[in-house]
Amino acid sequence: MNSVVFGQYYHANSWLHRLDPRCKLVSMFMLMIGVFFIRRLDVLALLFALAIILVISSKVPIIKYLKSIKMIATLLIFTFVFQVLFNKTGNELYTFNFTLTYFNLAAGILLLVLFFVLGRLVKKLRLLQFLATLAGAFSLQMFWVYGDVITPYSITIHDASLINSGIILVRVLILVCMSSCLTLCTKPTDITLGLDKMFAPLKKLHLDTSIFTMMISIALRFIPTLINEAFRILRAQASRGVEFSQGGLIKKIRQMVSLLVPMFVIAYKKAADLALAMEARSYIPGHDRTSLYLLKYKARDYIVYVFSLLLLAGMIVVRFVL
């Protein structure tokens, strides 16, 4: 119940949650590689459908995935729009004719001002608001030609560029869905554990990854502690009159410094203490250790392995043979 829940992990009871973390990591990795091979929109759409099935079967609320997508939505939409507008390959598909007049230029500027005023009142869905503003401004130029004309212009959409940008869009969506699947359905500690066990055999090649995974798990352990410390400092500074989230750029930087300097000192002190405590408890970097946790493959893990391998092979065939 009270187990560590931080990072993105969402507790639920689905087959994806029960899957061995190593299996999830490797399969995810294979599928992601595969997705980069594919340059056909129809196949990508199929893979996207598969990703959606994964998302639904994970029993994690869809909103969690949407949040991950939202983080890169701005970037995604702009890439898509710019690709469509400026990449002119293939046949012409459709031409939009715009007429810029003094009147609808002014109207466009007015809309933009409205957008910023609205931003003060409604803080949510800013991206949608912005898109609506743009769509409004351009549809004015298309349908409502009034006043003195400045210049007419047109934008032509080409079919190949549309498909290319679609490929990028779907590809990124698939990647985000899959990686969110991994992070939402696997505790960070289990991911580290999986990495640890997966790379342990590399020790025979004199490549010691145990120090690295120990570092990750220590970081995971201390992220919540450091966040708590940060809030403590914020409160302490606020009580000394520092007003966070106000003022211009210079002021903001100064506020950041008043947070970061003590944070750094605290982190350093904690690290020194922790190193001593670890050494006192016989931790010697690179030495063999046993583990409280045992990872054991079950039948379902093998099935998933086989399935992802087949899928990867299929994708390679699609790319290089067909």
Add this chain to the structure above:
Amino acid sequence: MAIIKVQDLKFEYQDIKNAIGGVSLEIEEGEFVCIVGHNGSGKSTLAKLLCGLLVPTSGHIYIDGCELKAELENEENDMLRRRIGIVFQNPDNQFVGVTVKDDIAFGLENRQIERNEIIKRIDEYSRLVGMDKFLDRSPESLSGGEKQRVAIAGILACDTDIIILDEATSMLDPKGVREVLSVISNLKHKKTIINITHNLNEMVLADKVIVMNEGLITASGDVKTILENEELLKEANLVIPDTIKLLNMIRDSKISEDVEDEVCQLIFHR
């Protein structure tokens, strides 16, 4: 034979000469020893030297007759170090695991104990310190006293012969102090315990009290003789507990022997 024997131990930090300026002591197996001294008198430094976390400038440390050579990184030395466990002052900065279970297991994993045995010992020792209901909790959701009890369980699980507590209760609230203290007093005479403390209630548990000042041992003896020696405590910059002042006042005013005895018993529990 003494389980810990220290001979003319010296240690200096880069900027502080004589952080430990020639300390000799002997501690018997199963003894409960308290070390007292004002801040900066070198208690923590001595504790770290005993654990092999610092390398002495000169002098010798013998654990059960074998010399601890902290500068060497060999199997023998590692084995010797594993006989001592230490609980530090700050409960937050020594909690290595992501959960209570993980933290108790950490030392055992390092000692390459079998998984089944680890699980058994986690169960056993978490119960001993009363943390068996919290095994899956993260450190953020624990109080300071609970974290210190987990740290103690982690050391008990490793079955070290010697346990050093370096002001393990000084950052806790009264309730936390009480919890930890009850765990410590249960360990008395089962393990060799070195308790560095400012707390009178902890001192009265001790078989022997060692007073440190400026990197040296200035006195050692049983609690009663140390605490009743006002000169000595003043010299070592220690605060004389009010209860002791009271006892001395009663004694000086010669009210009655009975009252004196009773107060004495109340303070020293004997």
